[in-house]
Amino acid sequence: MKLRNFASxxxxxxxxxxxxxxxxxxxxxxxxxxxxxHEIFSLVFILGCALHCVANWKPLTRHLKRPLGAVLTIxxxxxxxxxxxxxxxxxxxxxxxxxxxxxxxxxxDSEASALxxxxxxxxxxxxxxxxxxxxx
Numbered sequence: 001m002k003l004r005n006f007a008s009x010x011x012x013x014x015x016x017x018x019x020x021x022x023x024x025x026x027x028x029x030x031x032x033x034x035x036x037x038h039e040i041f042s043l044v045f046i047l048g049c050a051l052h053c054v055a056n057w058k059p060l061t062r063h064l065k066r067p068l069g070a071v072l073t074i075x076x077x078x079x080x081x082x083x084x085x086x087x088x089x090x091x092x093x094x095x096x097x098x099x100x101x102x103x104x105x106x107x108x109d110s111e112a113s114a115l116x117x118x119x120x121x122x123x124x125x126x127x128x129x130x131x132x133x134x135x136x
Contacts, residue, residue: 002055003051003054003055004052004055004056006051007048007051007052007054007055008052008055010044010047010048010051010052011045011048011049011051011052012048013048014041014042014044014045014048015045015048017037017038017041017044017045018038018041018042018045021034021035021037021038021041022038025038
């Protein structure tokens with residue numbers, strides 16, 4: 001089997017799934033397995049594209065040597081770098097969730113914050129101070 005016979009259908013099929021799930025999320029639908037399917041098939045799409053590039057290396061390099069191909073490649077690389085490196089108002093620290101830290105870290109941070117804001121009052125009857133913090 002030629003690589004092209006595998007890479008092209010893989011790229012096309014995963015593109016369809018990534019496009020459909022991306023559009024669903026863009027328009028606010030996040031139910032079911034939309035996000036996991038989008039993430040998983042994005043990886044499959046990347047694999048398919050890489051295989052497709054390997055299978056079509058000579059035509060690809062010809063396209064990239066032309067002015068339009070070179071300009072578009074540079075523009076998309078710059079946009080990608082800006083998207084990755086420049087913080088935005090919604091997430092000024094950059095990556096989040098499983099990419100930047102575990103969700104357990106945020107749970108621990110919120111618990112610690114709740115505990116630190118819970119006042120501890122001394123007892124009136126000279127008994128040992130024991131305080132149980134409740135978290136709402």
